[in-house]
Amino acid sequence: MSEMTLVEAVNLALARALADDPEVVIFGEDVGVNGGVFRATDGLQARFGAERVFDTPLAETLIAGMAVGMAAQGLRPVAEIQFMGFIYSTIDHLLNHAARLRNRTRGRLSCPLVLRAPYGGGIHAPEHHSESTEALFAHIPGLRVVIPSSPARAYGLLLAAIRDPDPVVFLEPKRIYRAVREEVDDDGTALPLDHVFTVRDGSDVTLLGWGAMLQVALTAANQLAEEGIEAEVLDVATLKPFDTATLLESVARTGRCVIVHEAAQTGGFGAEIAALLAEHGLLTLLAPVRRVTGYDTVMPLYRLEDHYLPSTAAVVAAIRETLEYA
Amino acid sequence: MSEMTLVEAVNLALARALADDPEVVIFGEDVGVNGGVFRATDGLQARFGAERVFDTPLAETLIAGMAVGMAAQGLRPVAEIQFMGFIYSTIDHLLNHAARLRNRTRGRLSCPLVLRAPYGGGIHAPEHHSESTEALFAHIPGLRVVIPSSPARAYGLLLAAIRDPDPVVFLEPKRIYRAVREEVDDDGTALPLDHVFTVRDGSDVTLLGWGAMLQVALTAANQLAEEGIEAEVLDVATLKPFDTATLLESVARTGRCVIVHEAAQTGGFGAEIAALLAEHGLLTLLAPVRRVTGYDTVMPLYRLEDHYLPSTAAVVAAIRETLEYA
Amino acid sequence: MDDHDVGGDSARLRYLDHEGAIVKPLPGALANRDLLIRLYRAMTLTRTFDAKIIALQRTGQIGTYASTLGQEAIGVGLGSAMRREDLLLPAYRDTAAQLLRGVTLCEQLLYWGGDERGSDFAGPREDFPICVPVGSQYCHAVGVATAFQLRHQPRVAVVTGGDGSTSKGDFYEALNLAGAWRLPVVFVINNNGWAISVPLERQSGTTTLADKAKAGGFPGVRVDGNDVIAVHAVVGEALDRARAGDGPTLVEALSYRLGDHTTADDAGRYRDPDEVSRHWAEDPLVRLRNYLVTGHGWRKDDEESLLEECSATIEAAVAEYQAIPPAAPEAMFEHLYETLPLALVAQRDDLARRLRR
């Protein structure tokens, strides 16, 4: 047991996976000697050698495509895309190949790859470095989309993703890479995938978030608790496949729902959650669902980015409005 | 005025645009001498010359990227992607560049391009040729996503898309390229973008569809009309930006809503529509919203594809279930 | 590769001329009657099968198909040069190569007939299924080759594609990696002159596609793709190099697409019929047959019994194919993930319910 940051927990899980399973290999841009631009792979090449941890040329299509080839051969490729803003060239291989190889061959070949990428805003990064486009991936049949919200979650979910027999897009909220420290037990225990975690009980409203937004949600919840308003906070650790049961069960009790994500609103994953409620939770809803999200604009360069991202105040305000319905 | 198919109407609109505006150029794979694999550009090179209508190498990233360069120079590039299954390599350029160039340069440069692609299933096509992934594009700020559902709509919307000063992804439902003939007046009149068209009035339920699914919706509506059930059918001709007002106004009257699309359900554009209702239409909803969609599976090869696609029967069943709520 | 006259624009390795006369002495291993007859049989089976599939397509019994007419020597040449433990990543015009790899006729019919079970090869279990998105296969191939290299296995990935596919970024990204890491991979380009309606000169900045290998820093060689002996030899040499750890090779096999692009295409719209006629003179089957007749005593009745045998094999396969009922619709949920996630159970049940109605 030791205290660590989220990015350290990622590193620990990678090291554990490399140690446990000889088929695990890690590659991407600058993941070798440099240890990744965020140090997620720090020290791994030194420890496990350049045959297990290596740099690729600067070519994202290739990184995804070669991962498909390697995974089909039974390796467990864990590839890094340096920033989510550069992940779009991988979609062709993820959608047309990785997510379909098992299906196309009736299980003869499979594609147990993990594509990791830091995502999200809030660190005053340059243009194209603050993306939150998880919804694009959550629409692709055959994929899993997993997002940790804390160091312990990062460790357990990443291990699960690597061990999962199917392709996983694993998005790491870089804004909280070093924001919090948490006890993480390096015992090799994976967390369940396809699961929404309840991180705070409450009976007045259901509040869903993922990644860096979970902290925003929790802060808002704690703030409202001082006034006696109890929000149930759910950590959507796996967006796809989505754990509808936990959502519906919570909203059945609270009757209200607020969803927080930093991605643009239209077609964001919050839409799917709200849609599930419109379909299956309508009779339990006491108030309109609220989405507190990024705007449908290009995320502005960093001088204005804080105005783009959902704030605690905005979440608090949305919850209050939701509670106004009698 | 003459009767024509949808693909002929596309051809007519392209010809009209070429004739009206010297900046319009058309390019893509096999759009020249061959006139496009679906004949959408038939005869255009012969009529307007190879400087206006030309083939590119087989490179979708390039097609999108060069369109950005041409559009920034004030041309009006209308590029074709041969099938939607091969459009994913363009997302990087669409999302990171086309949809942002105006914003990034504070209006100094702009990107008036149109990317056309046939989309959807139902024609017994080979693997990767039956895609409906419009939702990916509808999540991208700065883009427009337009889908015609009939010959007249194709003519008017495509002209509007080409004249629009911003980038448009124009998806053509190939299943109905030749399914229906309709009078189209080649008078150069564009239809409004950003608009949901009401194609059938009704007061019992609001039924939304786009592309080839609009016919399925209409057939279902007509079938139910025989029993006195009147569905209001909306044609979501522009998915993004979405015309929320028309949706809410209709559902405020009908109290019920069924959405039909052939894309996979999770994270499909139907989620956004349902979410808007959960947020802004909750108090008017008399029954849960229903989505009749493709499954969250890879669309099967053609022997089973009919089991994947929403059928009239499925839409009728969903409407009936919706009406069961008192 | 010192005995090839490669490099110049029209230079390419060839053993047999169009008439089947020897223009270059065959290396010992290739002057083997059994091998040559095996190659000829495979080309003949491919062509007969190809014609049958088109006939089935015309009568609605099979979907869109990409004929290999006139290009049989490429697939037969490379497929016969590969070892069983090597791995093929085929494009969609590789009926011949797949046959040689042991993909059954029935499996191929199933695939083109719109049934995923056609890609569940009983034979080459590790071979990739057909790649329809042009160019993707190159990236997969270097991934496979990386796995071979990391595991120190003496295996080679062989990946095929057309002239048009060399314009895709995937192709170059893969070439560059293959060159940088000296991967055990052979790129075989079927340069049949056309990418649907786009001729090579509009497609490529280079005159030869072998030149593309220069962007990866490794050898590119040109071979007469209608001379099955030459293809077999060149690919065999490339396989040896790769297996020995000497890195990748790009093989540009020059051929011609005698048929339409696919059964959905009408090449008459964009291609001069005279051009097609001229290329019939280079038919890879006639060429080898002539050589077998003059050099190896191949007789009229050998030919006739071969054709009969091919027909019988194909008819049996078609009957087998036609006897296979469509999969249950729920099959679309079966292999999506290893285990069906809970989130999808309701959808599968919905399908089952619809089916019962």
Next chain:
Amino acid sequence: MDDHDVGGDSARLRYLDHEGAIVKPLPGALANRDLLIRLYRAMTLTRTFDAKIIALQRTGQIGTYASTLGQEAIGVGLGSAMRREDLLLPAYRDTAAQLLRGVTLCEQLLYWGGDERGSDFAGPREDFPICVPVGSQYCHAVGVATAFQLRHQPRVAVVTGGDGSTSKGDFYEALNLAGAWRLPVVFVINNNGWAISVPLERQSGTTTLADKAKAGGFPGVRVDGNDVIAVHAVVGEALDRARAGDGPTLVEALSYRLGDHTTADDAGRYRDPDEVSRHWAEDPLVRLRNYLVTGHGWRKDDEESLLEECSATIEAAVAEYQAIPPAAPEAMFEHLYETLPLALVAQRDDLARRLRR
């Protein structure tokens, strides 16, 4: 391009050696004191400005920045060779080239300071903004060049990128098109040896990046990227070729990244400091200064007044930059579309409401 010693591995055009001695006679047009001093001033301004931005970054007054330290000759050489009506598509390490094109210091500060207004250049209105996604710019450039060609304009698109960018599919797709269509475009590759932590030999299958042009079927030339005269000459020649309709050129400018990749990087983690020290000996500024001193009477006080002038210019720009208040947050809705769609009005109003709280 016949007077260059291109082709071999270490062959590259150079007029001045590391010490600034002439190793090859300057062509007439380049033996011009005014031009040479103009180039030297621009390199000096770039370096001084670069240092200032880094200082501002260290004190939190500007965001992540990619220094051009040691590579100033590339941007100055190409920028000075271009005509006003040509069009630059820069990567993110092109402070020098943008300066030469007329992008103001204040605009550059704004951009790196996290403000979109920095890309609304008052000067070169048609130049592209900085391209951060590596390689995209090559596809945009061939699009721009296609527009020039279709309009029969005697203009050239100049696009820059690093050694790492040559691994992206975008690069090759653009090369191939440029070669196939003989487009008026010049690709200038700043081969500074490193792509963040990845050295060229891990990055590329080829030894030279000029070789990549072979995949497009057009000339690739190597130039000493720390010899501003050579860069100016080679790019000038490539521009002439392009303008004359003779098609594209790839220029590989050999240089070295003396600094960290960006202010967010620590090159000490992956790079031998001795290697860096060695490359200081090739400093492009020292080289030209030495030549100006010996050949053109450049004096200590000329140097001092230049430095003072640079400082003053930069201080004025920084003051101007610092005086610009942040844009109103609603600006994020202003240029998203030409006209704000109705669907977005509610969101803009929501932002306005939040701001008023």
